[in-house]
Amino acid sequence: MDASAPRGAPPPPGGGAPVSGDRDAAAAESGTAQTVSTFYETHPYPPPIESLDAYRQSWDDARRRADAALFWPTQGYRDDRRILVAGCGTSQAAKYAVRWPRAQVTGIDVSQASIAQTQRLKDRHGLDNLQLKVMPVERASDLAGEFDQVVCTGVLHHLPDPDHGLRALREVLAPDGAMHLMLYAPYGRTGVYMLQDYCRRLGIGSTSSEIHELASALGMLPREHPLVPLLHNMRDFHSEAGLADALLHPQDRAYSVPQMFDLLAGAGLEFGRWLRQAAYLPQCGLFASSPHRSRLEQLPASEQYAAVELFRGSMVHHSLVAYRNDYARRPSLSFDGDAWLDYVPIRLPETIAVQKNLPASAEAVLINRSHTCTDVYLPVDARQKILFDRIDGARTIRDIADRDSAVDSDSAVDDAALPIARTLFEQLWNYDQVVFAMPREANEHAPSSTLSMPEGNLL
Numbered sequence: 001m002d003a004s005a006p007r008g009a010p011p012p013p014g015g016g017a018p019v020s021g022d023r024d025a026a027a028a029e030s031g032t033a034q035t036v037s038t039f040y041e042t043h044p045y046p047p048p049i050e051s052l053d054a055y056r057q058s059w060d061d062a063r064r065r066a067d068a069a070l071f072w073p074t075q076g077y078r079d080d081r082r083i084l085v086a087g088c089g090t091s092q093a094a095k096y097a098v099r100w101p102r103a104q105v106t107g108i109d110v111s112q113a114s115i116a117q118t119q120r121l122k123d124r125h126g127l128d129n130l131q132l133k134v135m136p137v138e139r140a141s142d143l144a145g146e147f148d149q150v151v152c153t154g155v156l157h158h159l160p161d162p163d164h165g166l167r168a169l170r171e172v173l174a175p176d177g178a179m180h181l182m183l184y185a186p187y188g189r190t191g192v193y194m195l196q197d198y199c200r201r202l203g204i205g206s207t208s209s210e211i212h213e214l215a216s217a218l219g220m221l222p223r224e225h226p227l228v229p230l231l232h233n234m235r236d237f238h239s240e241a242g243l244a245d246a247l248l249h250p251q252d253r254a255y256s257v258p259q260m261f262d263l264l265a266g267a268g269l270e271f272g273r274w275l276r277q278a279a280y281l282p283q284c285g286l287f288a289s290s291p292h293r294s295r296l297e298q299l300p301a302s303e304q305y306a307a308v309e310l311f312r313g314s315m316v317h318h319s320l321v322a323y324r325n326d327y328a329r330r331p332s333l334s335f336d337g338d339a340w341l342d343y344v345p346i347r348l349p350e351t352i353a354v355q356k357n358l359p360a361s362a363e364a365v366l367i368n369r370s371h372t373c374t375d376v377y378l379p380v381d382a383r384q385k386i387l388f389d390r391i392d393g394a395r396t397i398r399d400i401a402d403r404d405s406a407v408d409s410d411s412a413v414d415d416a417a418l419p420i421a422r423t424l425f426e427q428l429w430n431y432d433q434v435v436f437a438m439p440r441e442a443n444e445h446a447p448s449s450t451l452s453m454p455e456g457n458l459l
């Protein structure tokens with residue numbers, strides 16, 4: 001598989017003849033952009049929804065705090081940021097306006113049909129904090145001002161020149177802003193690209209009847225076909241708009257981990273973290289007991305992720321947080337030194353503690369329900385569970401580990417508590433159980449040193 005070539009992309013306009021010269025390239029780019037925007041006029045994505053009432057219910061203050069700490073762990077909680085949702089589709093910008101009522105949200109998209117649908121949601125829910133514009137991401141700098149958060153999910157991989165699009169978004173990102181990107185990943189989408197090629201060869205278009213025919217043909221795929229697991233697991237295959245988006249898209253390329261890192265570097269961005277990271281880490285899930293774990297851990301982080309993507313083989317997209325490469329105080333989390341004791345753990349909303357059918361000596365198994373890899377779960381013993389239960393989104397790790405802090409701040413120190421707390425909270429972090437609100441000082445790169453004993457009483 002050649003993962004470096006655009007995958008599943010149609011031949012360039014003009015029957016695949018090589019394009020040469022800036023004017024030809026620009027013409028090809030604008031032709032592809034036109035084809036993509038026409039596609040989304042006919043197939044607005046995601047399938048339109050009428051109401052955001054249920055969505056509103058799912059966002060409370062605890063969830064907002066967890067979300068803020070994920071993107072801006074060192075900046076303190078704020079809920080009034082400026083947010084750009086680039087390529088917002090039919091509902092994403094309205095959802096952001098609902099989930100952050102005090103934020104200023106701007107949604108842009110090339111599809112008038114999608115913006116019109118978002119406008120309906122804005123009107124219905126009285127979203128005065130939402131502005132909408134029909135505009136390509138490539139022209140984001142025409143918008144006034146800069147943004148604390150730029151959200152661009154499921155869009156860049158459809159652009160004729162994703163590097164250009166991402167550079168344009170970087171231009172409007174505030175110096176200490178955070179970007180949320182989602183890009184297709186190649187290996188897990190192998191079956192999608194096979195079917196895209198199949199549809200192209202058969203000249204299958206995206207009329208309603210052709211999509212219905214395609215849907216019924218997919219039911220006949222041999223069980224061994226690489227698309228079959230995705231048919232069950234991907235929401236996209238459960239609607240007409242989703243099916244068209246997945247299999248009949250005129251422009252679609254995917255990014256392996258190294259390609260994604262190159263894309264970020266080319267746009268002046270730096271990787272911050274995966275939105276959900278456990279599946280990429282050699283410390284988690286099946287890799288924790290792999291004979292290759294120590295080899296993996298000796299690699300730089302980006303190489304670890306690249307290797308894990310190859311071994312897992314089933315990742316269909318990459319969701320990540322990125323920062324400007326000139327953001328000097330980029331969040332940097334470390335469990336070396338003792339700065340971690342002042343981190344405030346905040347539980348992620350999709351997490352649950354299961355207490356049935358447990359492995360030996362486990363008091364609970366901690367699961368993040370957004371994980372799709374079934375090997376990624378964290379058993380904790382009784383002592384760890386006590387610490388876990390003390391997380392309240394306000395106490396630091398130091399306070400959580402300090403058994404007597406509420407009663408007597410001068411009671412004796414238990415030497416064994418520190419390593420237990422450090423191992424647990426690092427695991428909770430790795431396994432996407434918590435994010436941390438970090439004090440500003442902890443933002444500096446902590447020196448690698450052995451753990452020193454802090455003041456206070458631990459466990």
Ligand SMILES: C[S@@+](CC[C@H](N)C(=O)[O-])C[C@H]1O[C@@H](n2cnc3c(N)ncnc32)[C@H](O)[C@@H]1O
Pocket residue numbers: 033036037040045046086087088089090092108109110111114135136137138152153154155158159245
């Ligand atoms: C797959 S949808 C994703 C929608 C939304 N971001 C989400 O995650 O639900 C891709 C969206 O990108 C938009 N789009 C494609 N090319 C674009 C461009 N150059 N500028 C702005 N939007 C674009 C499409 O119209 C479509 O609404």
